Amino acid sequence: MELTLKQIKQDPRLNSFIDQTEKYLKALGYTDHGRRHLDIVSDRAKKIANKLGLNQHDQETAAIAAWCHDMGNFLGRTQHHYWGAMLFSQCYINQANPDDVTKITQAIVSHDKDDLKIVDKVTACVIIADKSDVHRLRVLNKNMKEIKADIHDRVNYAVTDNRLNIDKQKKTITLALKLDTKFTDIIDYFSIFVERMNYCQKAAAYLGYTFHLQINNTKLA
Ligand SMILES: [Fe+2]
Ligand SMILES: [Fe+2]
Numbered sequence: 001m002e003l004t005l006k007q008i009k010q011d012p013r014l015n016s017f018i019d020q021t022e023k024y025l026k027a028l029g030y031t032d033h034g035r036r037h038l039d040i041v042s043d044r045a046k047k048i049a050n051k052l053g054l055n056q057h058d059q060e061t062a063a064i065a066a067w068c069h070d071m072g073n074f075l076g077r078t079q080h081h082y083w084g085a086m087l088f089s090q091c092y093i094n095q096a097n098p099d100d101v102t103k104i105t106q107a108i109v110s111h112d113k114d115d116l117k118i119v120d121k122v123t124a125c126v127i128i129a130d131k132s133d134v135h136r137l138r139v140l141n142k143n144m145k146e147i148k149a150d151i152h153d154r155v156n157y158a159v160t161d162n163r164l165n166i167d168k169q170k171k172t173i174t175l176a177l178k179l180d181t182k183f184t185d186i187i188d189y190f191s192i193f194v195e196r197m198n199y200c201q202k203a204a205a206y207l208g209y210t211f212h213l214q215i216n217n218t219k220l221a
Helices: 005-009 012-028 035-051 056-068 080-092 098-110 121-131 144-149 151-158 186-206
Strands: 159-167 172-179 210-215
Touching (some): 005 012, 005 056, 035 159, 056 098, 080 098, 151 159, 151 186, 172 186
Parallel strands (some): 172 210
16 A cells, blocks of 8 residues: 555544644643644645655655654653654554555654764655744743743744755755844854754755854754
8 A cells, every 4th residue: 555645644543643742732731742843844744755856755754754753742752753653653654565564663763862873864854844944933831931931842842943944056945033032042042053053064064064053043053
């Protein structure tokens, strides 16, 4: 069976995992890891794959892995990347092409893995798409006092625009953020997102690109 994003998004099993993840992370006070995040990351992973010239099948595979990458959170935050991959495998190992299941589960695990070693372009596309989703709309808390008191909420809330630019000639991938410095400063951003930027650098390097970060038109990395 050939997997498509459309069919994956209609799977009641995956939708149940995602519903429960939304509930669980909301209860823990986390930023959005639900459908808003998953749609953005899935769409972005597919666009990156397309721009970099991956074939149609790998573009779809990247979109599927990205849509499923956070669905294991309801079983536990710290190992959510492993849970998500195992759940995907349980659902599809007997139905889909094993090579596709392998690629998708590896991309899901790699998006948050400490001992990261990338061996596939689909994984690299998913990592960049996930780690670049920092935005005001990810903050679920509506209480401004609490948002300001929590560094994750504060930093996400401060980002009013994020754009990912791929320059095929210069071989650069640039994440350009608009940061409202009324809510946070650039130091705050770095204390939270250094790790994310490292993931993006490793993923870009695997693709033969260098990763750059630009905040408010200033190039920082
Ligand atoms: Fe994640
Ligand atoms: Fe994510």
